Amino acid sequence: xxxxxxxxxxxxxxVFPKLSPDCVPSATSDSVPEWDSVNMITLLxxxxxxxxxxxxxxxxxELGSFQAxxxxxxxxxx
Amino acid sequence: MKLIKALELVNSAASGLREFRIFLACGFTPLHLETFLAxxxxxxSMQVSVLTGSYGDVVxxxxxxxxxxxxxxxxxxEYPDLDPRLGIRRCSGWTHKDYxxxxxxxxxxxxxxxxxxxxxAQVMPxxxxxxxxxxxxxxxxxxxxxSSFEAQLALLGAQMSARLACSPQVRVVSQRRxxxxxxxxxxDMASELAAGFPYTVAHASAVAEVIGSVLFRCTPKKGIxxxxxxxxxxxxxxxxxxxxxxxxxxxxxxxxxxxxxLLHCFAQEGVLVGAAxxxxxxxxxxxxxxxxxxxxxxxxxxxxxxxWGRKSESVSEILxxxxxxxxxxxxxxxxxLELAEVKSVHPGVECIRFPRQNPEKYLEFWKTLRGxxxxxxxxxxxxxxxxxxxxxxxxxxxLQANSPSPDEFLKDLRAELIFGLSxxxxxxxxxxxxxxxxxxxxxxxxxxxxxxxxxxxxxxxFMLTTGYRDKFGPLGKIAVLQGQVAGSTVSIDSWVMxxxxxxxxIEFACLRQLFEQFRAETVTLAYVATNRNSPIREFLQVFxxxxxxxxxxxxxxxxxxxxxxFHKIVIQxxxxxxxxxxxxxxxx
Numbered sequence: 001x002x003x004x005x006x007x008x009x010x011x012x013x014x015v016f017p018k019l020s021p022d023c024v025p026s027a028t029s030d031s032v033p034e035w036d037s038v039n040m041i042t043l044l045x046x047x048x049x050x051x052x053x054x055x056x057x058x059x060x061x062e063l064g065s066f067q068a069x070x071x072x073x074x075x076x077x078x
Numbered sequence: 079m080k081l082i083k084a085l086e087l088v089n090s091a092a093s094g095l096r097e098f099r100i101f102l103a104c105g106f107t108p109l110h111l112e113t114f115l116a117x118x119x120x121x122x123s124m125q126v127s128v129l130t131g132s133y134g135d136v137v138x139x140x141x142x143x144x145x146x147x148x149x150x151x152x153x154x155x156e157y158p159d160l161d162p163r164l165g166i167r168r169c170s171g172w173t174h175k176d177y178x179x180x181x182x183x184x185x186x187x188x189x190x191x192x193x194x195x196x197x198x199a200q201v202m203p204x205x206x207x208x209x210x211x212x213x214x215x216x217x218x219x220x221x222x223x224x225s226s227f228e229a230q231l232a233l234l235g236a237q238m239s240a241r242l243a244c245s246p247q248v249r250v251v252s253q254r255r256x257x258x259x260x261x262x263x264x265x266d267m268a269s270e271l272a273a274g275f276p277y278t279v280a281h282a283s284a285v286a287e288v289i290g291s292v293l294f295r296c297t298p299k300k301g302i303x304x305x306x307x308x309x310x311x312x313x314x315x316x317x318x319x320x321x322x323x324x325x326x327x328x329x330x331x332x333x334x335x336x337x338x339x340l341l342h343c344f345a346q347e348g349v350l351v352g353a354a355x356x357x358x359x360x361x362x363x364x365x366x367x368x369x370x371x372x373x374x375x376x377x378x379x380x381x382x383x384x385x386w387g388r389k390s391e392s393v394s395e396i397l398x399x400x401x402x403x404x405x406x407x408x409x410x411x412x413x414x415l416e417l418a419e420v421k422s423v424h425p426g427v428e429c430i431r432f433p434r435q436n437p438e439k440y441l442e443f444w445k446t447l448r449g450x451x452x453x454x455x456x457x458x459x460x461x462x463x464x465x466x467x468x469x470x471x472x473x474x475x476x477l478q479a480n481s482p483s484p485d486e487f488l489k490d491l492r493a494e495l496i497f498g499l500s501x502x503x504x505x506x507x508x509x510x511x512x513x514x515x516x517x518x519x520x521x522x523x524x525x526x527x528x529x530x531x532x533x534x535x536x537x538x539x540f541m542l543t544t545g546y547r548d549k550f551g552p553l554g555k556i557a558v559l560q561g562q563v564a565g566s567t568v569s570i571d572s573w574v575m576x577x578x579x580x581x582x583x584i585e586f587a588c589l590r591q592l593f594e595q596f597r598a599e600t601v602t603l604a605y606v607a608t609n610r611n612s613p614i615r616e617f618l619q620v621f622x623x624x625x626x627x628x629x630x631x632x633x634x635x636x637x638x639x640x641x642x643x644f645h646k647i648v649i650q651x652x653x654x655x656x657x658x659x660x661x662x663x664x665x666x
Contacts (some may be wrong), residue, residue: 014085038109041273045110046082049279057268 004077008070011050015043028065047073079283081110084117095125098526100293101148102130103139103198105159109275111282115152118290133274134162137187140194144201149528150293151204153195154285155238156211156276157231160184160191164214164231166270174218177227184231188238199247203527205292207251208239210285211265211276246455246506249292260284297514299428299450300402301350302341303393305411306362306384309432310338310374316357320365325373333433333440338373340447345378348460349451350400350467352381354392354409359384380468389416390423397424399471401577403516408450457507459554469550470578488583489644495587496545498650499595501534508543508558515574518557518585518613521606523572530560533571538562542595544588546579553578557588566599568592573603573614585617587645593633601636603629 005025012024016034019027029035035043044055047069053076055063063069098119102108112128119126129146131139136159143151158165161183163172172180198204213232217225243250264281277285307314312331313323325334345351351374355362362384366376376382381399383392389411397404405426411417417429430446433439513524525533534541544557556579561570570592575585592601605618605628615625621639623629 011082014082014089017085017089038273041269042081042085042110042113045279046085049081057272 004073005070007050008047008066008073011043011046012066015039015046025066030064043069051076079114079117079287081113081279081283084110084113084283087117087120088113090120092120092125095120095123098124098126098150098294099146099148100126100128101139101143101146101151102128102154103136103143103151104130104154104156105134105136105139106154106156106270106276107133107274109269109273109282110279111154111275111277111286114283114286115289118286119294122290122294124294137190137194140191140198143198143204148202149526151198151202152289152293153191153198153204153206155191155207156209157184157213157235160187160234164216166214166267167274174227181227181230181234184234188234192238192241195242195248196245199245202531203249203293204247205249205251205289206239206242207256207285207289208235208253210253210256210260210281249454251288251292255288255291256284259287298453299349299408300406300514301352301396301400302344302408302410302447302451303352303354303396303427304341304409305389305413305416305432306353306355306357306365308412308434309410310334310341310353311365312434315361315365320361320368323365323369333437335373336440336444337432340444342374342378344447344451345374345464346461347451347453347456348463350402350464351379352396352400353379353383354389354396354411355382355384356386356389357384358386378464380464381471388419388423390420393420393424393427400467408447410447455506459507462552462554465551466553466578470553473550474581485642485644488642491548491550491582491644493546493548493582493645494648495584495591495645496547496648496650497591497595498543498545500541500543501539505541505543507555508541511555511558511574511576512560512572515576516608516610517577518573518575518580518617519608519611520570520573520614521604522608522611523604523606525572533560536562538564542588542591544575544584546582546584548582557584559588559592563596563598566597568596568598568601570601570603577613580613583641583643584645585614586640587643587647589631589636590640590643591647593636599633601631603631605629 009021009024012019012027013021016027016032016039018034019032027035029040040060044060044063048055051073059072063072100115102112102115108128108130112130115128116126129148131142136153136155140153158167161180162168163170163176163180195204195206213228215221217227219225239250242248260281262280263278265276266278270276304310311323311325312329312334315323324331325338326332341351353362359382362382366372366379381396383395385392393404393409397407403426404424408428408430409417409420410430410432412432412434414431417431420427421429428450430443433443509525509527509530512530533539539562540560542559543555545555546553553576557575558572559570560572561568589601592598603618605614605623605625607615607625618625618629621629621631621635623631
């Protein structure tokens with residue numbers, strides 16, 4: 001597991017504490033019942049704070065899963 | 079605190095933590111502020127749940143406080159709460175021609191908020207935070223110039239703070255402290271538009287930290303022990319003489335003068351001030367006697383432990399005379415060696431270095447001391463505390479000298495007990511006694527304002543406070559009993575008495591008062607042994623109580639075992655309440 005993955009998993013666990021660690025990499029806004037608009041805002045704020053980035057509002061609709069956010073972070077890193 | 083850290087704290091296991099509910103009355107979506115507040119509660123070892131109201135209705139939310147069942151309320155006001163035209167979520171096309179109308183609306187909203195807050199504060203402890211976000215650039219003036227409109231808005235906000243701060247039940251959160259912790263960008267425009275939450279994460283964290291320190295504050299320390307040479311004054315008095323020590327600007331010693339002034343303020347606020355110095359006692363006596371320009375008079379300091387032994391011995395002596403624990407005390411010295419020596423013997427004492435040669439560090443030192451001793455209110459008892467400690471010391475010496483005939487000594491005291499019966503949960507002195515007394519404490523139970531209020535609403539509930547004075551002077555309010563009356567039985571849930579009041583048989587007089595006031599046949603006491611309450615255990619054993627369980631004392635046993643009492647009794651009570659209690663007891 002890369003450093004980015006473990007840090008992103010920590011963000012997800014903080015916002016969705018009931019989500020089991022095994023389910024984090026496959027988490028989506030459809031599969032996690034607690035993934036509502038408020039928690040979406042919180043998740044993205046936590047990610048921005050953790051990775052020191054700013055996520056543009058127009059990106060939000062595309063970031064509805066762990067994998068999508070992971071790919072976004074990889075792209076920003078490059 | 080980072081948001082991820084706050085979330086992890088809030089989500090961590092909470093077993094054994096005291097529950098504490100806060101009603102957050104604000105006009106915006108609380109979002110991350112709610113998380114940070116709960117996290118601050120965890121740092122104070124509490125499981126905090128945050129209740130909230132409706133978006134955009136701060137007055138309505140304040141009015142919900144009373145019925146919310148919360149333990150405390152927190153009111154946050156931002157400018158859009160006073161007039162939505164001062165926010166960005168509603169555009170009404172207003173211009174400078176509408177300034178007067180905006181100011182009228184703000185003034186009217188301010189009145190409604192003040193009235194609602196005052197009403198809510200009668201029911202629960204409240205803190206209020208006035209606008210922390212800048213007025214947005216609606217005014218016509220250049221950015222570097224304040225307009226009359228902005229100045230009047232700021233004035234209305236300041237007037238609100240001033241009026242609310244006058245209420246003893248309301249704590250106005252310090253803007254100065256917010257400014258210290260939140261200097262970066264505070265307003266998050268994107269978040270305000272998207273979610274109705276106007277704060278940046280960093281600002282929300284700072285706001286929660288300051289609110290937390292108001293709502294979850296630790297009990298202030300009771301005493302400060304100060305070094306003298308190069309701390310209270312500049313110079314070593316044994317080397318430069320009484321007139322050679324200084325504390326003014328002319329001698330480059332102004333920080334010492336400021337420190338003396340601070341300790342003088344502390345003494346007037348009820349903090350015990352003692353001195354520990356490696357000096358001859360005669361020399362120190364002469365300084366206090368001859369230097370009339372001292373900003374900390376000798377009457378503010380007791381005791382002064384001046385000798386050539388270790389400072390830790392001085393601290394021990396002072397703690398004995400004050401009769402308080404080492405974790406209630408701060409020690410200030412300019413020498414790291416002395417600080418380390420005292421800390422090694424008294425690990426509970428907070429040891430702080432006086433910034434003698436670093437005046438740039440004095441402000442931080444000053445704030446640190448204020449942090450340890452700050453209190454929301456100053457009461458009559460605070461002003462007389464040091465004098466009563468000094469008088470108690472004289473009392474104890476005379477009691478020991480008269481040990482063959484304590485009855486004669488006590489009779490000669492001309493002691494007076496002032497009993498007050500109330501259900502007034504806002505008696506802050508009573509609450510302070512319940513939460514700070516360890517030795518004569520029935521069971522160690524502590525109360526918040528809210529839990530005491532709840533206890534006093536029970537049928538037959540009462541709170542009996544005891545004030546004392548004798549020929550040595552007043553001790554102020556020194557004991558509190560809280561319980562219920564049911565039939566011919568009085569049940570005591572809490573009983574505390576200040577250690578300054580020992581050896582005067584006041585506790586016997588309190589028990590006698592219960593039998594007489596309520597015509598009781600039995601008094602039961604919810605005694606639980608703690609690490610420090612041996613004095614009350616010894617008292618109960620006088621009445622042959624089994625101290626492995628709650629105690630029962632019958633009127634007959636009391637009469638048999640009670641020693642002679644010589645107090646003059648003065649009753650201050652609400653006659654209606656006494657009549658009601660007697661009526662409740664008769665019908666039970």
